[in-house]
Amino acid sequence: MHTRQTPRTIPEKPNYWSLELGDKGVHNFRNPLTSNKRLLNRALAKSGFGDLVREAVDKAKAEGRDPETATFVLTDTPEVWAVVGAIAGLCWFNASSDLDTPRLRTFDNDVLAYGEEVLYELMDADYADGDIAPVLMEYLTKVVKIEQLVEGAKEQADFSEAQKDAST
Numbered sequence: 001m002h003t004r005q006t007p008r009t010i011p012e013k014p015n016y017w018s019l020e021l022g023d024k025g026v027h028n029f030r031n032p033l034t035s036n037k038r039l040l041n042r043a044l045a046k047s048g049f050g051d052l053v054r055e056a057v058d059k060a061k062a063e064g065r066d067p068e069t070a071t072f073v074l075t076d077t078p079e080v081w082a083v084v085g086a087i088a089g090l091c092w093f094n095a096s097s098d099l100d101t102p103r104l105r106t107f108d109n110d111v112l113a114y115g116e117e118v119l120y121e122l123m124d125a126d127y128a129d130g131d132i133a134p135v136l137m138e139y140l141t142k143v144v145k146i147e148q149l150v151e152g153a154k155e156q157a158d159f160s161e162a163q164k165d166a167s168t
Helices: 034-046 049-062 078-091 111-124 134-158
Strands: 016-020 026-030
Touching (some): 016 134, 026 078, 034 111, 078 111
């Protein structure tokens, strides 16, 4: 990681978001390109993340709690952590610093290998797991939710009742 000579201007647009990363302060991110979102979402699905969430929701329900309060731990899930690293790397758009990890294509689009390298770089810069973990949840909130809304709108448009011709 290196400090930018000229701080980057962060646009006030929906594709850009800020997140406090522990004692490292506020960091800026932007939504990844669609092709990279697909790679990230596919890797996240294969990583076992869904199982972690499902188990946490089932446990909350069994305990009589609202499933929205379900919590889970990423500590023993290296594949999920690698995806978190990839999300951090592909979304990184910090005003004052850039990552030195080569681009994803350098890793032949291997999201896990790329993510691990980003994690090593962040660890070398003294970021703790607790600093990095919120990036996953913010990505899911900002990026995946937006995609779900877009998909929902597309589905609704595809199944809308056809307009009746005024001449019939």
